[in-house]
Amino acid sequence: MEIETLDELDDHLASGASLRGLRLQDLDLTGYAEQLAAHGDLTGLVVLGGTVPLGVAELLLARGAIVFPGIADAPVDPWRGLYFATDLYEGLENGYEQTRDAKTYAWFLDARLRTDAYCTLVRAIHDDSVTDELDEFVFGRSVVGIMGGHALQRDSAAYARAAGLGHRLAEEGHLVATGGGPGAMEAANLGALCRSPASLEEALARIAAVPGFRPDITDWARTALAARCAIVGDEPQAPSETLGPSARSLGIPTWFYGHEPPNVFCDVIAKYFSNAIREEGLLARSNAGIVVLEGAAGTVQEIFQAVTPLFYAEAEAPLPPLVLVGREHWTERVPVWPALTAIAVGRPMAEAVHLVDSIEDVLSLLSQPAG
CATH class of the missing domain: 3.40.50.450 (Rossmann fold)
Structure with a gap:
């Protein structure tokens, strides 16, 4: 079960249901240490990106959760999902080469990074996030x-x-x-x-x-x-x-x-x-x-x-x-x-x-x- 908003997380925590098998995607977990700790064993909980303060991260890892941190040094947010045109053309006032779209293409073409395991992981996570949100977008x-x-x-x-x-x-x-x-x-x-x-x-x-x-x-x-x-x-x-x-x-x-x-x-x-x-x-x-x-x-x-x-x-x-x-x-x-x-x-x-x-x-x- 994927949880993509804090409201969804709050409802699940309030229900007292197990956190095992949950995927928390791109959430700000600041201030959630106490509520997460109340659930004891967190084995099977996966945290994907978002904001995870050090204290919360230490708690999650100590209780058995898996934490994928935010990705640094990449021109895209791999947890983002779908884009608006203004997202990809951010920086166009300085020329297309300075836009997010052009910088991402240059990063993708960089021969030093094409087979780098870290960059491969970033691209895979990014495309999976896009697919996940696209499925929701076209449903019905x-x-x-x-x-x-x-x-x-x-x-x-x-x-x-x-x-x-x-x-x-x-x-x-x-x-x-x-x-x-x-x-x-x-x-x-x-x-x-x-x-x-x-x-x-x-x-x-x-x-x-x-x-x-x-x-x-x-x-x-x-x-x-x-x-x-x-x-x-x-x-x-x-x-x-x-x-x-x-x-x-x-x-x-x-x-x-x-x-x-x-x-x-x-x-x-x-x-x-x-x-x-x-x-x-x-x-x-x-x-x-x-x-x-x-x-x-x-x-x-x-x-x-x-x-x-x-x-x-x-x-x-x-x-x-x-x-x-x-x-x-x-x-x-x-x-x-x-x-x-x-x-x-x-x-x-x-x-x-x-x-x-x-x-x-x-x-x-x-x-x-x-x-």
């Missing part, structure tokens, strides 16, 4: 995953169409989830974040002045943050769980592709060190379907990763649709569709994979949110 939601290339420019008609798709999906009650990067991913997240077509049109006009993240991520991010502020205001950084029912836009990027900066148009961002965990997490949570816009190598990899569980699915299982958009792109320029149709012969997945000409053909193929 209808999630549509949108995939596509990072090179799509903000001033293009294709970008506007992708943004329009994200907006329509969010209006229908779906949580729009992307890989959280630039291009088609940013467009879908932007569309989902906007509450009206007029707001979306205004945002598209604002960000078109800086069409892509190359060569200057700083200007690209500043323009987007200004547009975000115009959409939602300078909202307080509320705990992510309070955004659950109203969230429309989710990004799941990775520092593995850290040269692609995260887009800011997500209600929350689940950023991972492990690309494998990140990709599987995005696909597995897209329970209402996956839409694939035009892309290259990374998008192709994601298509076949999504196809594998469809291929092996039982006939009785309802399969979320996989919709490829752009007939010429997926049959001629990047001929993925012929391979999909070949392996789908005689399999239940044949009814779940679709190729359409345009974004306008997508909505009717997706699973509809309950209610």
Whole structure:
């Protein structure tokens, strides 16, 4: 049982129930020595991060608990979980290189640290914390995953169409989830974040002045943050769980592709060190379907990763649709569709994979949110 707030801890301590098997995650245990001591043997209690004064730590260890201390010398808090865009872009006023996102990518790339056991532990704990909070965030939601290339420019008609798709999906009650990067991913997240077509049109006009993240991520991010502020205001950084029912836009990027900066148009961002965990997490949570816009190598990899569980699915299982958009792109320029149709012969997945000409053909193929 995980306890993530002091209120939960207080209730459990007041109940007199055993602490064995509890995980106290990122809590300030200042002043809790006496209450913890009253429970005697603390074997099986695990304390993960947070603030643990020396006296409390000594008590915990002496009574058999396991204490994972806070992590020093790392640019991320491994117990943090989900991020807001302003968390990752903290320090942008001094240039992108000074942001938390850029510093974390540099730390991740440092050859001296890549195989260091301490840093490996930090990354593993971080990604597990992200997964834990992401599961809570999407629970009970209808999630549509949108995939596509990072090179799509903000001033293009294709970008506007992708943004329009994200907006329509969010209006229908779906949580729009992307890989959280630039291009088609940013467009879908932007569309989902906007509450009206007029707001979306205004945002598209604002960000078109800086069409892509190359060569200057700083200007690209500043323009987007200004547009975000115009959409939602300078909202307080509320705990992510309070955004659950109203969230429309989710990004799941990775520092593995850290040269692609995260887009800011997500209600929350689940950023991972492990690309494998990140990709599987995005696909597995897209329970209402996956839409694939035009892309290259990374998008192709994601298509076949999504196809594998469809291929092996039982006939009785309802399969979320996989919709490829752009007939010429997926049959001629990047001929993925012929391979999909070949392996789908005689399999239940044949009814779940679709190729359409345009974004306008997508909505009717997706699973509809309950209610």
